[in-house]
Amino acid sequence: GQQVMQIPQYQHVQEGEDFTTYCNSSTTLSNIQWYKQRPGGHPVFLIQLVKSGEVKKQKRLTFQFGEAKKNSSLHITATQTTDVGTYFCAGSSNDYKLSFGAGTTVTVRA
Amino acid sequence: DAGVIQSPRHEVTEMGQEVTLRCKPISGHNSLFWYRQTMMRGLELLIYFNNNVPIDDSGMPEDRFSAKMPNASFSTLKIQPSEPRDSAVYFCASSFFRGTGRFQGWDTEAFFGQGTRLTVV
Numbered sequence: 001g002q003q004v005m006q007i008p009q010y011q012h013v014q015e016g017e018d019f020t021t022y023c024n025s026s027t028t029l030s031n032i033q034w035y036k037q038r039p040g041g042h043p044v045f046l047i048q049l050v051k052s053g054e055v056k057k058q059k060r061l062t063f064q065f066g067e068a069k070k071n072s073s074l075h076i077t078a079t080q081t082t083d084v085g086t087y088f089c090a091g092s093s094n095d096y097k098l099s100f101g102a103g104t105t106v107t108v109r110a
Numbered sequence: 111d112a113g114v115i116q117s118p119r120h121e122v123t124e125m126g127q128e129v130t131l132r133c134k135p136i137s138g139h140n141s142l143f144w145y146r147q148t149m150m151r152g153l154e155l156l157i158y159f160n161n162n163v164p165i166d167d168s169g170m171p172e173d174r175f176s177a178k179m180p181n182a183s184f185s186t187l188k189i190q191p192s193e194p195r196d197s198a199v200y201f202c203a204s205s206f207f208r209g210t211g212r213f214q215g216w217d218t219e220a221f222f223g224q225g226t227r228l229t230v231v
Binding site for chain 2: 099102
């Protein structure tokens with residue numbers, strides 16, 4: 001069945017630096033969503049990508065959907081302490097199932 | 111809308127006891143998910159309902175786990191008997207799935223409840 005893999009599992013970042021987390025699917029996706037979970041909280045939706053090669057930006061966050069619609073990335077510039085949390089990608093392949101990756105847990109060194 | 115409502119927020123129970131977790135999805139959503147989150151295994155999909163029908167329960171760990179959705183506004187996840195390894199945070203999420211074909215995919219994102227932190231001692 002469909003699997004969504006996410007790397008890295010952990011990301012330790014110096015405040016002010018950039019980092020990227022990657023999401024790869026074993027099957028072609030119809031769309032991909034990204035979520036953020038703060039420590040002790042629940043996953044909260046960030047964005048959805050639908051089109052091949054699509055790029056969307058939210059302030060310091062840049063989301064990209066691969067041309068083949070099998071991978072995606074989230075790039076954060078000038079990391080801040082407010083970026084701490086776990087970032088999940090979730091993909092769907094024209095069926096009911098929304099498969100979540102294992103997440104990238106981000107910690108920030110001030 | 112108050113969002114997805116889960117109860118209880120915290121549950122501590124003894125091994126062997128029955129545990130029932132409850133979820134009220136967002137009104138109008140046709141899809142409901144139960145997830146389990148642990149440090150070791152991350153966020154695992156347990157079961158998915160569409161229009162109150164269980165579509166995929168391949169993530170349900172074993173026969174001790176059962177889930178129901180008797181109507182569009184209520185779902186339960188039951189563990190009987192509970193074991194210490196069931197300790198985790200259980201999330202319920204709801205969304206609206208438009209269907210397959212030309213107008214396909216998820217019309218909305220998945221909205222998660224606050225979760226139930228279950229501790230089995």
